Amino acid sequence: MSRKITIKDVAKHAGVGIGTVSRVINGSNSVSPKMKKKIFESIEALGYTPNYVAQSLRTHKYKNIAFFADISNPIFAQIAKESQIELEQFGYTLSLCNIGEKDIANKISSFLEGRRFDGIILSIPKEDDEELNESLSNIDIPIVTINRDLPNLTAKVLTDYYSSVKEAIIYLLSLGHTNIALVGGNKEIRPTREGIRAYKDAYLIHNRVPNQALIKNGKFSSESGETIFMDLLPDIQKGYITAILSLNNQMFYGILRGMRKAKLQYPKDISIITFEDSELMQLLDPPLTVIHRPIKDIGKSIVKILIKSIEEPEQIEEIESVVIPTEFIIRDSCRPI
Amino acid sequence: MSRKITIKDVAKHAGVGIGTVSRVINGSNSVSPKMKKKIFESIEALGYTPNYVAQSLRTHKYKNIAFFADISNPIFAQIAKESQIELEQFGYTLSLCNIGEKDIANKISSFLEGRRFDGIILSIPKEDDEELNESLSNIDIPIVTINRDLPNLTAKVLTDYYSSVKEAIIYLLSLGHTNIALVGGNKEIRPTREGIRAYKDAYLIHNRVPNQALIKNGKFSSESGETIFMDLLPDIQKGYITAILSLNNQMFYGILRGMRKAKLQYPKDISIITFEDSELMQLLDPPLTVIHRPIKDIGKSIVKILIKSIEEPEQIEEIESVVIPTEFIIRDSCRPI
DNA sequence: CTGAAAGCGCTAACAC
DNA sequence: GTGTTAGCGCTTTCAG
Numbered sequence: 249m250s251r252k253i254t255i256k257d258v259a260k261h262a263g264v265g266i267g268t269v270s271r272v273i274n275g276s277n278s279v280s281p282k283m284k285k286k287i288f289e290s291i292e293a294l295g296y297t298p299n300y301v302a303q304s305l306r307t308h309k310y311k312n313i314a315f316f317a318d319i320s321n322p323i324f325a326q327i328a329k330e331s332q333i334e335l336e337q338f339g340y341t342l343s344l345c346n347i348g349e350k351d352i353a354n355k356i357s358s359f360l361e362g363r364r365f366d367g368i369i370l371s372i373p374k375e376d377d378e379e380l381n382e383s384l385s386n387i388d389i390p391i392v393t394i395n396r397d398l399p400n401l402t403a404k405v406l407t408d409y410y411s412s413v414k415e416a417i418i419y420l421l422s423l424g425h426t427n428i429a430l431v432g433g434n435k436e437i438r439p440t441r442e443g444i445r446a447y448k449d450a451y452l453i454h455n456r457v458p459n460q461a462l463i464k465n466g467k468f469s470s471e472s473g474e475t476i477f478m479d480l481l482p483d484i485q486k487g488y489i490t491a492i493l494s495l496n497n498q499m500f501y502g503i504l505r506g507m508r509k510a511k512l513q514y515p516k517d518i519s520i521i522t523f524e525d526s527e528l529m530q531l532l533d534p535p536l537t538v539i540h541r542p543i544k545d546i547g548k549s550i551v552k553i554l555i556k557s558i559e560e561p562e563q564i565e566e567i568e569s570v571v572i573p574t575e576f577i578i579r580d581s582c583r584p585i
Numbered sequence: 586m587s588r589k590i591t592i593k594d595v596a597k598h599a600g601v602g603i604g605t606v607s608r609v610i611n612g613s614n615s616v617s618p619k620m621k622k623k624i625f626e627s628i629e630a631l632g633y634t635p636n637y638v639a640q641s642l643r644t645h646k647y648k649n650i651a652f653f654a655d656i657s658n659p660i661f662a663q664i665a666k667e668s669q670i671e672l673e674q675f676g677y678t679l680s681l682c683n684i685g686e687k688d689i690a691n692k693i694s695s696f697l698e699g700r701r702f703d704g705i706i707l708s709i710p711k712e713d714d715e716e717l718n719e720s721l722s723n724i725d726i727p728i729v730t731i732n733r734d735l736p737n738l739t740a741k742v743l744t745d746y747y748s749s750v751k752e753a754i755i756y757l758l759s760l761g762h763t764n765i766a767l768v769g770g771n772k773e774i775r776p777t778r779e780g781i782r783a784y785k786d787a788y789l790i791h792n793r794v795p796n797q798a799l800i801k802n803g804k805f806s807s808e809s810g811e812t813i814f815m816d817l818l819p820d821i822q823k824g825y826i827t828a829i830l831s832l833n834n835q836m837f838y839g840i841l842r843g844m845r846k847a848k849l850q851y852p853k854d855i856s857i858i859t860f861e862d863s864e865l866m867q868l869l870d871p872p873l874t875v876i877h878r879p880i881k882d883i884g885k886s887i888v889k890i891l892i893k894s895i896e897e898p899e900q901i902e903e904i905e906s907v908v909i910p911t912e913f914i915i916r917d918s919c920r921p922i
Numbered sequence: 923c924t925g926a927a928a929g930c931g932c933t934a935a936c937a938c
Numbered sequence: 939g940t941g942t943t944a945g946c947g948c949t950t951t952c953a954g
Contacts, residue, residue: 254931265941270933280939297699301641302931305946310638312680319669325662332656332681341700342681343649344669362634363678470864504868527807528865531841591947602925607949617923639947642930 253294262290273298310364312341313554316356317371317394319346321468321498323524323543324371327394330547331369338555340366349373349467353380365389367554371396373468376436390557392550397438403557404569405549409442409495409523412539412574416493416521417450419578424585425491425519427459429480431503432495433468440465443495462489466499473502481510484518490585497524504532519582534580541574590631599627610635647701649678650891653693654708654731656683658805658835660861660880661708664731667884668706675892677703686710686804690717702726704891708733710805713773727894729887734775740894741906742886746779746832746860749876749911753830753858754787756915761922762828762856764796766817768840769832770805777802780832799826803836810839818847821855827922834861841869856919871917878911 255273259266264283271279272287279287290296304310313335317324332342345359352372360368368387371394372380384391385400393404420428430447432440444463451458464479466472473494483489494500500522507514514520515534522529525540549570556563592610596603601620608616609624616624627633641647650672654661669679682696689709697705705724708731709717721728722737730741757765767784769777781800788795801816803809810831820826831837837859844851851857852871859866862877886907893900 252931255933256931259941266931267933267942268940271940274933276933278939283940299642299701299931300699301638301647301701302946303933304638305636305642305931305948306933308946315681319662319666322659322662325656325659325666328681329656329662329683332683336682336696341696344652344665344679344681345673346666346669359673359678362637364636364638501864501868508868508870526865527838528863528869531838531845532865532868533845533870589947592949593947596925603948604926604950605924608924611949613949615923620924636947639930640949642932642947643949645930 252299253296255296255298257294258287258290258296261294262287304364308364310366311339312343312365313367313369314343314345314359314363314365315369316345316347316359317369318348318373318468319344322526323497324394326543327547327550330544331550334548334551335555338551340555342369347372352377353383356380357383360387366558367391369394369550369554372398374434374436375438390554390561392554392557394546394550395437395439402568403553405546405553406438406569406571407541407546408571408574409439409539410446412576413443413446413493413495414450414453415576416537416539417447418453419576420491420493420519420521420582421450421454421456423491423519423582426456426585427462427483427489428491428493429462429464429489430493430495431464431466431473431476431499433466433472433499435465439495443493447493468496468498470498470500470502470505473499474506475502477503477506477510481506484512485510489518491519491582492521494520494522497522497526500524514581515583521582525577530579536581537579538577539574540577541572546572589636590633592633592635594631595624595627595633598631599624641701645701647703648676649680649702650704650706651680651682651696651700651702652706653682653684653696654706655685655710655805656681659863660834661731663880664884664887667881668887671885671888672892675888677892679706684709689714690720693717694720697724703895704728706731706887706891709735711771711773712775727891727898729891729894731883731887732774732776739905740890742883742890743775743906743908744878744883745908745911746776746876747783749913750780750783750830750832751787752913753874753876754784755790756913757828757830757856757858757919758787758791758793760828760856760919763793763922764799764820764826765828765830766799766801766826767795767830767832768801768803768810768813768836770803770809770836772802776832780830784830805833805835807835807837807839807842810836811843812839814840814843814847818843821849822847826855828856828919829858831857831859834859834863837861851918852920858919862914867916873918874916875914876911877914878909883909 255269259269269287272284315328319325335342347355367389368391375396381399391401393401395407432443464476466476521537523539525538529536529538592606596606606624609621652665656662672679684692704726705728712733718736728738730738732744769780801813803813858874860876862875866873866875
């Protein structure tokens with residue numbers, strides 16, 4: 249291929265100085281209309297596009313965002329997708345970095361090392377990883393977290409777990425369930441805490457106090473969900489536990505698998521509700537009662553906050569968390585007692 | 586934060602020339618061991634990491650790969666994830682760009698414009714988009730395609746649709762099914778073509794010729810799958826069509842939804858097989874007979890080919906397509922006639 | 923084997 | 939308003 253054409257070529261072609269071309273490209277300072285026109289023509293004629301790498305080196309702006317999460321979780325994949333679509337409007341690029349359970353601080357810093365990003369989108373598996381929080385607070389570019397309360401990180405997009413979990417539990421209590429198991433991930437993350445808080449409050453409203461043993465915590469995986477279900481199984485078979493609310497879709501798969509193995513069916517043998525409304529959730533038979541959250545809105549909010557933090561840092565005071573509403577959708581996976 | 590420390594700082598700290606530091610960083614040419622040691626110590630002491638942007642500007646190497654696909658499809662999200670994990674080993678970054686159905690050529694070129702990538706991973710919805718193929722062949726960096734036969738693009742990672750579809754159809758024929766519907770996406774992509782070829786060959790082996798009308802093409806969406814199912818419905822209810830093989834997971838969701846609406850159950854009313862073995866596929870009741878492909882291997886192969894094309898372009902002659910084997914897994918969604 | 927210097931393509935400060 | 943120039947941080951000749 250022929251050599252990439254540069255700003256110099258444009259300047260020569262238009263018979264102007266290189267600086268003037270730069271000004272036109274950046275729309276900065278006033279350039280005389282005739283110059284402007286001439287330069288635009290040359291840009292067009294030569295098919296010039298500025299080299300972002302060179303621009304970045306000069307300006308310390310990279311138009312590039314790093315996305316850290318566990319993409320195995322389809323929800324994060326969707327959020328990544330929506331964020332990318334949104335970022336594109338602003339001319340930004342999204343670079344993926346998958347993180348698992350372990351060695352996250354290292355993974356993040358080695359990913360960031362040497363590379364240049366203007367901002368970060370992040371969701372990590374625990375909030376109380378001190379080493380990680382330490383290294384996170386040393387990062388000097390804006391970070392937007394997803395559903396996490398991290399010390400020093402104020403820009404966050406949260407899902408309103410509280411309202412819908414409360415609504416769901418109240419719904420179950422109204423159906424006559426008294427012992428509802430709550431299955432969630434690590435206690436050290438916001439969704440679990442909020443879920444538990446909502447759970448307790450819902451019981452309170454019904455003038456009851458839930459059995460602490462009904463609150464089960466594990467990891468965001470189907471294996472963990474299945475393990476928890478198996479723990480619960482004796483009490484389910486005894487008829488003590490009659491409903492389960494799962495705060496996480498991946499754990500929910502494990503619960504379903506466990507039910508299958510134990511030859512239990514919903515809603516006959518147990519009522520169930522889960523978070524996240526994927527296409528398949530509706531295909532399960534009977535269709536599932538779920539808590540749904542709008543992924544597209546989450547992506548949009550993330551990007552909005554992030555771009556603002558990057559491009560208008562002076563207004564950073566005003567940047568706080570955004571809470572995305574959820575929706576409780578009743579279908580056919582719960583039955584009255 | 587304090588100013589980023591640069592190669593100059595290291596040179597000064599070590600009392601050497603800037604070029605020597607560079608040589609040490611790149612492991613290039615021989616530098617005397619004592620120098621090397623001193624410089625490494627300074628790098629360590631100052632916590633220096635080279636600025637990739639500056640390196641890129643100089644070397645025209647960016648350590649960055651662009652990924653174009655429709656991430657709505659969980660399969661592509663998984664492939665993106667696996668590719669990223671693999672690329673990381675080589676120090677490369679993955680930038681996402683979601684593409685939909687329309688205006689793809691523009692999307693790709695505007696994404697690439699000005700930015701610098703060393704390679705591209707790509708899967709597009711049709712193979713016969715001339716404008717797109719034209720613009721693709723003008724790209725002067727290595728491109729690895731996923732399951733597409735594109736003119737001029739020889740580096741590809743393919744899934745062996747043929748063998749498993751053939752196996753699956755033979756399985757159905759052996760169960761006594763004679764009229765098996767084949768549901769796939771656009772005819773202008775390799776998976777569909779290969780699926781159809783396998784389908785016909787399987788019939789041939791049984792000394793039969795399939796009814797062309799049983800081959801249905803649509804788009805990779807559940808809506809399209811449902812529409813096709815509804816087309817098929819009369820013949821299913823008549824008992825003419827007794828089995829369906831879906832080449833695509835998203836279309837399959839639509840088929841399931843259609844079955845639900847029509848109050849049909851598998852395997853009783855119809856036998857079904859689909860591509861892609863997700864966790865939920867096993868949770869459907871009864872569990873589904875599926876064709877499975879190893880996503881991790883696909884990611885690895887993509888990256889292997891891509892890195893080789895980038896870093897050892899002289900061996901490009903040898904770089905051809907890799908075919909990833911598939912596996913036909915029999916569970917309980919088909920019954921004998 | 924090593925230091926000095928040119929230059930990747932661009933922006934911004936500086937003159938005119 | 940506009941051209942010239944320094945320099946972002948790095949690699950790579952070029953001398954020595």
